[in-house]
Amino acid sequence: MTGDPPTLRTRFTERFGVRHPIVCAPMALVTGGRLARAVSRAGALGVIGGGYAGTLGGEPDLDAELALARRDQFGVGFITWALAQAPERLDAALAFNPACVFLSFGDPRPFAPAIRKAGAKLICQVQSLRHIDEAIDAGAEAIVAQGTEAGGHGGDRSTLAFVPEAADHISRRSPDTLLLAAGGIADGRGLAAALMLGADGVVVGTRFWASAEALTPEAATDRAGQATGDNTVRTTAIDALRGTPWPAEFSFRVLENDLTQAWAGREAEAATAFGSLKAVYDEARATGDLRTAAVVVGEAVGLVRGRPPAAAIVDSMITEAWARLSGAAARLTRPGNWPAPLHH
Numbered sequence: 001m002t003g004d005p006p007t008l009r010t011r012f013t014e015r016f017g018v019r020h021p022i023v024c025a026p027m028a029l030v031t032g033g034r035l036a037r038a039v040s041r042a043g044a045l046g047v048i049g050g051g052y053a054g055t056l057g058g059e060p061d062l063d064a065e066l067a068l069a070r071r072d073q074f075g076v077g078f079i080t081w082a083l084a085q086a087p088e089r090l091d092a093a094l095a096f097n098p099a100c101v102f103l104s105f106g107d108p109r110p111f112a113p114a115i116r117k118a119g120a121k122l123i124c125q126v127q128s129l130r131h132i133d134e135a136i137d138a139g140a141e142a143i144v145a146q147g148t149e150a151g152g153h154g155g156d157r158s159t160l161a162f163v164p165e166a167a168d169h170i171s172r173r174s175p176d177t178l179l180l181a182a183g184g185i186a187d188g189r190g191l192a193a194a195l196m197l198g199a200d201g202v203v204v205g206t207r208f209w210a211s212a213e214a215l216t217p218e219a220a221t222d223r224a225g226q227a228t229g230d231n232t233v234r235t236t237a238i239d240a241l242r243g244t245p246w247p248a249e250f251s252f253r254v255l256e257n258d259l260t261q262a263w264a265g266r267e268a269e270a271a272t273a274f275g276s277l278k279a280v281y282d283e284a285r286a287t288g289d290l291r292t293a294a295v296v297v298g299e300a301v302g303l304v305r306g307r308p309p310a311a312a313i314v315d316s317m318i319t320e321a322w323a324r325l326s327g328a329a330a331r332l333t334r335p336g337n338w339p340a341p342l343h344h
């Protein structure tokens with residue numbers, strides 16, 4: 001590609017003042033200040049993973065990560081039910097002047113006034129229409145419809161049907177609210193498809209999880225490099241066994257390993273054994289024993305190879321989406337002419 005890279009302008013790029021309609025997900029233990037900064041400098045929006053707001057143990061020092069990104073536009077994200085246990089972490093993060101606060105997994109409404117007062121935009125990630133209504137009531141600037149393909153925690157709806165239904169629902173209730181799509185989007189094909197489904201942009205996790213700037217351990221990306229999308233599972237057993245009190249409506253998508261295989265189909269039993277493997281799990285996480293500790297990726301792991309710089313990921317997503325979208329209608333009359341994937 002020569003000359004200026006193409007740009008895809010959407011309501012999201014205009015409203016958030018970014019060049020590209022791509023957000024790097026606030027991945028707990030993964031999206032630190034370096035990754036968020038690299039994504040933002042590439043023209044997209046990097047959101048630092050505030051995760052469990054320090055309640056999990058073993059999380060990176062959030063203040064230090066925020067300090068790394070503070071010269072650039074960045075956001076910060078929290079797991080909402082965990083933030084409710086440490087609400088002072090929101091005020092501490094707001095002191096760094098994030099452009100946005102990204103809340104998922106719980107009722108965002110109690111936190112919205114403080115976020116608004118600080119001049120930050122609220123982004124709410126949702127998994128159902130009921131969540132969308134809560135996000136609209138909270139005054140969210142953007143709502144992320146997260147499909148079940150996503151890595152990490154999520155719900156049961158699939159991206160392909162949930163995103164357009166969310167678009168219809170939002171346009172009826174609150175047409176100015178932006179919609180982003182998440183779950184399984186790892187290249188320009190996914191970005192182009194999400195825009196066609198009615199999204200104003202995309203939230204990308206798994207692809208940035210395997211980027212040069214992510215906090216992800218090498219051993220985890222090495223393992224993921226051998227995996228396909230067939231090798232992930234959604235489970236509630238891990239959270240039960242390690243004693244992390246996730247609300248029942250959410251499960252955890254990870255790469256299968258010895259632990260997920262041992263507990264497959266035994267989720268009710270795991271629930272009654274709540275916290276019984278906490279010490280074992282924490283030890284495995286600390287020592288990098290991936291037979292027990294989870295490698296947290298979504299189905300898109302099968303689209304992810306290597307660990308390129310975040311800027312290269314942004315550029316190739318935009319370039320490929322542009323190639324797919326420009327002239328697509330004309331090309332459909334000559335289907336043999338679809339552009340080949342650029343980097344797979």
Ligand SMILES: Cc1cc2nc3c(=O)[nH]c(=O)nc-3n(C[C@H](O)[C@H](O)[C@H](O)COP(=O)(O)O)c2cc1C
Nearest residue numbers: 025027028104150151152183184204205206296298
């Ligand atoms: C390693 C990892 C950690 C994640 N941690 C969080 C988190 O702390 N908070 C959150 O809102 N979403 C989290 N997510 C989910 C993302 O926000 C996003 O919905 C998801 O990554 C999108 O799907 P994809 O992984 O297929 O790109 C995480 C995802 C991954 C892969």
